[in-house]
Ligand SMILES: Nc1nc2c(ncn2[C@@H]2O[C@H](COP(=O)(O)OP(=O)(O)OP(=O)(O)O)[C@@H](O)[C@H]2O)c(=O)[nH]1
């Protein structure tokens with residue numbers, strides 16, 4: 361990531377809005393923003409599916425759900441925050457499971473990029489399908505888009521819900537309903 365270029369761009373934005381980039385409060389802002397973007401877009405420099413190491417345990421072929429994973433992303437249209445929760449469920453095959461924290465790391469890896477909520481949801485599901493080859497995956501994301509909250513249509517509190525279902529969750533309504541009930545049962 362080109363931090364120097366981000367700094368130059370932020371200085372230009374500060375000048376463009378008619379502010380003084382040399383006043384005390386703004387003097388270090390371009391550098392701070394560059395470091396911040398490096399952090400919130402750090403997913404661009406990773407391949408998130410690589411965290412999904414497989415490991416075998418006894419043959420657990422039942423539902424595994426990690427819900428209410430805090431989610432922070434950035435919408436690619438306005439570069440404003442998207443804040444919400446991700447829920448990730450899968451049913452392993454042949455005991456091929458991964459560490460629970462790895463599911464949250466996959467969410468982070470794809471969230472820390474300029475994103476669309478629909479694409480983010482699908483990328484998480486597809487990474488898990490590819491790496492763990494489970495019977496199925498269900499990913500649900502509920503999030504508030506600051507570009508809808510603080511500007512434009514100005515609708516604070518509006519939640520966008522997206523889901524991606526793969527494998528058995530796609531084919532079998534009962535399995536899907538069970539996962540959704542567990543996600544909603546908070
Ligand atoms: N489908 C989808 N749309 C998104 C997402 N994040 C932001 N948007 C929408 O992207 C659209 C961009 O629309 P434009 O008309 O190009 O932008 P705009 O003029 O700023 O639109 P308004 O937000 O309606 O003022 C808006 O409707 C946003 O609400 C997302 O993750 N998925």
Ligand SMILES: [Zn+2]
Nearest residue numbers: 435437438507
């Ligand atoms: Zn937006």
